[in-house]
Amino acid sequence: MGDASPTLADLLGLSPEQRPWFYSALFMVIALLCAWAVDRGFSRRGRALAILMSGGDLSAEADTRLRFVRRLIVAAIVVFGIALALGQFDGFGRLATSLLASGAIAAAVLGFAARQTLANLVAGVMIAITQPVRVGDWVTFEDVYGEVDDVRLNYTYLRTPGNQRVIIPNEKLASGILRNDTLATRSIDLEVALWLPHTVDTDRAIAVLHSETGCQVTVAETRPEGLRLSVVGDPVSPPDRGRMEGELRTRCMSRLRADGLLPVAAPEGVAAATANQ
Numbered sequence: 001m002g003d004a005s006p007t008l009a010d011l012l013g014l015s016p017e018q019r020p021w022f023y024s025a026l027f028m029v030i031a032l033l034c035a036w037a038v039d040r041g042f043s044r045r046g047r048a049l050a051i052l053m054s055g056g057d058l059s060a061e062a063d064t065r066l067r068f069v070r071r072l073i074v075a076a077i078v079v080f081g082i083a084l085a086l087g088q089f090d091g092f093g094r095l096a097t098s099l100l101a102s103g104a105i106a107a108a109v110l111g112f113a114a115r116q117t118l119a120n121l122v123a124g125v126m127i128a129i130t131q132p133v134r135v136g137d138w139v140t141f142e143d144v145y146g147e148v149d150d151v152r153l154n155y156t157y158l159r160t161p162g163n164q165r166v167i168i169p170n171e172k173l174a175s176g177i178l179r180n181d182t183l184a185t186r187s188i189d190l191e192v193a194l195w196l197p198h199t200v201d202t203d204r205a206i207a208v209l210h211s212e213t214g215c216q217v218t219v220a221e222t223r224p225e226g227l228r229l230s231v232v233g234d235p236v237s238p239p240d241r242g243r244m245e246g247e248l249r250t251r252c253m254s255r256l257r258a259d260g261l262l263p264v265a266a267p268e269g270v271a272a273a274t275a276n277q
Contacts, residue, residue, distance in 0.1 A: 024085040031081020035074045042070035064135045064151050068128035071153050116171070120154040123170035127151060132178060138188070138238030140179040141168060147238070161242050181238055188241060190215075190233030192249045196262065197226045205229065205261045212255040213248065 014022055133139055133156065137148045144166050146158035156173050158166040181188040196205060202219065209217045209231055220230035231252055236244050256262035 020088040024088045027084040028081050031077055035077040038077060039070060039074050064131060065128055068151060075153060119171040120169050123174035124153050126174055127170055133180060138181045141176060161239060187235035188238055189235050190245055190248055192231040192245055192252060194229045194252055195226050196229060200261050205256060208255055208259050208261065209252055212251060
């Protein structure tokens with residue numbers, strides 16, 4: 001039988017000590033190239049194929065899942081490449097064997113160290129499947145209002161109307177209380193809350209506000225310190241909500257003051273309740 005074919009390391013004239021480092025670097029480069037190719041393929045061809053299969057524009061649900069699956073596959077390729085690279089060293093093999101021998105301890109230590117990261121990853125998978133938020137949705141989370149810019153493996157990115165980026169860990173998002181204004185429809189109603197003291201003629205205030213705005217005006221809540229009027233306008237697009245609610249609130253307050261129905265200085269309890277809205 002003839003001699004075995006020379007390997008790439010033989011052709012390069014690498015010594016036995018150099019070979020593990022060479023193959024380790026080679027596997028990492030191959031893994032990164034594969035990850036890049038998959039990412040580019042999903043970004044272009046995968047998106048085009050999804051649009052073709054849906055017969056029109058790509059839905060928010062499909063877009064969110066496509067992004068998440070793409071990143072999950074890329075991460076898996078990179079992790080596999082790192083494992084192959086480390087496997088070229090004999091010391092790593094002995095370390096892996098010893099860790100497997102004490103698997104319970106290793107699993108406990110690793111799980112504790114990566115608890116937050118794994119929790120965010122699991123929460124990200126659940127968000128991608130159940131989709132309480134989708135790319136393009138307008139949501140409110142812990143007093144932050146904005147558009148879902150991206151749902152990644154560990155974090156969800158919001159873009160506020162002021163073009164700021166808010167980064168929320170997926171575990172916190174999955175376990176918190178979230179308001180999604182565009183989960184079922186792409187427009188939302190304007191709603192303004194106005195607090196008035198009980199001394200104000202409520203019927204007259206409702207009639208004045210309805211005459212001024214043409215909106216539906218109702219008593220939404222009563223408290224010992226005052227009552228809350230709700231002024232509901234026509235649906236608007238989410239990006240315009242903040243600006244148009246501010247304009248509507250200003251019109252309502254100006255008209256109430258002009259008719260003597262809104263005190264210049266509200267009672268302390270009413271002011272506090274208004275600040276909480």
